[in-house]
Amino acid sequence: xxxxxxxxxxxxxxxxxxxxxxxxxxxxxxxxxxxxxxxxxxxxxxxxxxxxxxxxxxxxxxxxxxxxxxxxxxxxxxxxxxxxxxxxxxxxxxxxxxxxxxxxxxxxxxxxxxxxxxxxxxxxxxxxxxxxxxxxxxxxxxxxxxxxxxxxxxxxxxxxxxxxxxxxxxxxxxxxxxxxxxxxxxxxxxxxxxxxxxxxxxxxxxxxxxxxxxxxxx
Amino acid sequence: xxxxxxxxxxxxxxxxxxxxxxxxxxxxxxxxxxxxxxxxxxxxxxxxxxxxxxxxxxxxxxxxxxxxxxxxxxxxxxxxxxxxxxxxxxxxxxxxxxxxxxxxxxxxxxxxxxxxxxxxxxxxxxxxxxxxxxxxxxxxxxxxxxxxxxxxxxxxxxxxxxxxxxxxxxxxxxxxxxxxxxxxxxxxxxxxxxxxxxxxxxxxxxxxxxxxxxxxxxxxxxxxxxxxxxxxxxxxxxxxxxxxxxxxxxxxxxxxxxxxxxxxxxxxxxxxxxxxxxxxxxxxxxxxxxxxxxxxxxxxxxxxxxxxxxxxxxxxxxxxxxxxxxxxxxxxxxxxxxxxxxxxxxxxxxxxxxxxxxxxxxxxxxxxxxxxxxxxxxxxxxxxxxxxxxxxxxxxxxxxxxxxxxxxxxxxxxxxxxxxxxxxxxxxxxxxxxxxxxxxxxxxxxxxxxxxxxxxxxxxxxxxxxxxxxxxxxxxxxxxxxxxxxxxxxxxxxxxxxxxxxxxxxxxxxxxxxxxxxxxxxxxxxxxxxxxxxxxxxxxxxxxxxxxxxxxxxxxxxx
Numbered sequence: 001x002x003x004x005x006x007x008x009x010x011x012x013x014x015x016x017x018x019x020x021x022x023x024x025x026x027x028x029x030x031x032x033x034x035x036x037x038x039x040x041x042x043x044x045x046x047x048x049x050x051x052x053x054x055x056x057x058x059x060x061x062x063x064x065x066x067x068x069x070x071x072x073x074x075x076x077x078x079x080x081x082x083x084x085x086x087x088x089x090x091x092x093x094x095x096x097x098x099x100x101x102x103x104x105x106x107x108x109x110x111x112x113x114x115x116x117x118x119x120x121x122x123x124x125x126x127x128x129x130x131x132x133x134x135x136x137x138x139x140x141x142x143x144x145x146x147x148x149x150x151x152x153x154x155x156x157x158x159x160x161x162x163x164x165x166x167x168x169x170x171x172x173x174x175x176x177x178x179x180x181x182x183x184x185x186x187x188x189x190x191x192x193x194x195x196x197x198x199x200x201x202x203x204x205x206x207x208x209x210x211x212x213x214x215x216x217x218x
Numbered sequence: 219x220x221x222x223x224x225x226x227x228x229x230x231x232x233x234x235x236x237x238x239x240x241x242x243x244x245x246x247x248x249x250x251x252x253x254x255x256x257x258x259x260x261x262x263x264x265x266x267x268x269x270x271x272x273x274x275x276x277x278x279x280x281x282x283x284x285x286x287x288x289x290x291x292x293x294x295x296x297x298x299x300x301x302x303x304x305x306x307x308x309x310x311x312x313x314x315x316x317x318x319x320x321x322x323x324x325x326x327x328x329x330x331x332x333x334x335x336x337x338x339x340x341x342x343x344x345x346x347x348x349x350x351x352x353x354x355x356x357x358x359x360x361x362x363x364x365x366x367x368x369x370x371x372x373x374x375x376x377x378x379x380x381x382x383x384x385x386x387x388x389x390x391x392x393x394x395x396x397x398x399x400x401x402x403x404x405x406x407x408x409x410x411x412x413x414x415x416x417x418x419x420x421x422x423x424x425x426x427x428x429x430x431x432x433x434x435x436x437x438x439x440x441x442x443x444x445x446x447x448x449x450x451x452x453x454x455x456x457x458x459x460x461x462x463x464x465x466x467x468x469x470x471x472x473x474x475x476x477x478x479x480x481x482x483x484x485x486x487x488x489x490x491x492x493x494x495x496x497x498x499x500x501x502x503x504x505x506x507x508x509x510x511x512x513x514x515x516x517x518x519x520x521x522x523x524x525x526x527x528x529x530x531x532x533x534x535x536x537x538x539x540x541x542x543x544x545x546x547x548x549x550x551x552x553x554x555x556x557x558x559x560x561x562x563x564x565x566x567x568x569x570x571x572x573x574x575x576x577x578x579x580x581x582x583x584x585x586x587x588x589x590x591x592x593x594x595x596x597x598x599x600x601x602x603x604x605x606x607x608x609x610x611x612x613x614x615x616x617x618x619x620x621x622x623x624x625x626x627x628x629x630x631x632x633x634x635x636x637x638x639x640x641x642x643x644x645x646x647x648x649x650x651x652x653x654x655x656x657x658x659x660x661x662x663x664x665x666x667x668x669x670x671x672x673x674x675x676x677x678x679x680x681x682x683x684x685x686x687x688x689x690x691x692x693x694x695x696x697x698x699x700x701x702x703x704x705x706x707x708x709x710x711x712x713x714x715x716x717x718x719x720x721x722x723x724x725x726x727x728x729x730x731x732x733x734x735x736x737x738x739x740x741x742x743x744x745x746x747x748x749x750x751x752x753x754x755x756x757x758x759x760x761x762x763x764x765x766x767x768x769x770x771x772x773x774x775x776x777x
Contacts, residue, residue: 013406023332023405030397030401033431034431034435041435045454045465130452130459131451144458147460148454151459152454154452155446
């Protein structure tokens, strides 16, 4: 049912490679729109409670280490660069370079998750995970309001972390498939789509970092 | 038209049904037509499940005392009725069945843009439906279909997490379908199929898909937060944890009001097809009907607060929402007026799909106008959470969406199955459904006006007469649905073979064989004319008159 135009695989439902590429691009952008709205609900909740419990949020955010958050920001931005280079290499049909850049992106993503793990374990140790064991003492701040900060922190960074994990799995599958088909021309569409997704994940973090780690300042 | 129909007559022609009969070929199919059929089977089973709960509710309300079930059980019955009917039947009904089947053919494409995603959508939906049924088997959920916190987070001892997971998962199926349709309509149209030549059904599906893509993620995150609040005590909505339950309502209705239009807009699309075909006329004001779908989609996102007039939102916010909600009446009325004008001086042929369409016009008008009562804040405070609201949304959801679904199902049944349904029985079913429906829900307007609240299993004695009428109507309505199921299934085996174009309709789906070949067309169609281009002939006195193809219509009558 499918034809190969030059070296490009074209699905049976499409007339040509251009129509296929356009369709996949629009589809991916639409998917990212749904992702924006998915996170949007949480950002709305953040805005409301941040406005309502300003003092508690400022006090609670001191429990987060901005250096670790900053490190993760640098790691993720770097990974966006390596991802962009992987896409470029794919367009130029340089198989080894694609695999190399994808590998580096994966490495950065793993680094991000390790830092996240360190941060999360510290919160658990200090009884800052919401629930019956939650403890937060600070003069003039209601512990329940501070807990809302950590509710949102865990919900939003947790959901973001899940997206990082999904991105990592996608990249691994992609790398394995590319390796198996290394004799053929690089099919750049999946790499480009994964790239779009990865930049989105990066972008969400660009918002999360200041909202949680830098909020209120000093 | 005639060239295509000669191809059909050969009995051994390969079509999408007989191309491969193995179960595996159905379960792994990427053909949009087969996926439409798979969806039809799943949602019909869910409709049956939801319908059983509806009948149990009407049985309990036959007598004023709460004698059939305890109030806890009653809570579970109306919750499961709502959850199943809304999330597992109405939302996918027209888009995933009729849209999936017809949309690619109507725009002259071989398939949707992402066939595998389309199949994934059905699997994801079925998984969600199984989770929903699991929640049911484990005792059912008692929160109401809206899953309001803190009922759903702190105070319910029922499997809420499983039920909301089911809805969450089914939401992805909806997103997949919407995303697929948008890309398909943008990129897969045949040469010459410009936007203003698209059938209005496609316009309606486009508007619906926008809502699916923009709204569903918001309810997904909301339900996820409810599950997290129940499971991990990470509370965003729990007042005990500093949260605000009203935030849940805002987020929930930001999706769930637009979801109402996910249910009704495709029905309006079906209506445009039925009215044009059976009036043998171009839809009056085509552009207005097309753009009114988009207008409804846009407005749908700006009116959610009318569900919260008594939830303690700001008075000024309520005023704004009240005005915006009233505006929805404009694009809705544009459609109703244009359909009516299309019929004016048309050659109206009263086949079963048209009877359903006429029923839609009457019932949706009542449903829409009573919506205006409810969008007025002062009136709403009296009517809020009464049977008036129940009657209003059933007039839109059943009288509108389901009646349109049945009309469309009859209309495209010959195309989908290659068989004609028995016309006299079709007409009878349209009549029975119309009568049964009105008898069920009209008394509920009066009950609501008198102050009978929804969601209680007992009521004062003086309301029994109206409730008995309603329960009797429900029995008639259910018989109507069963009748449809019986003769449609019967026709699969014994129905007359369907010609390519039994209605003498325009539209690409009627130019290919019934049932269509696996790739929809033997050669790619090129479009040179607008939709609904019914021929105009001059009558004796020289006045232009639309031609009625009496011959074709009679041919089918005797088939």
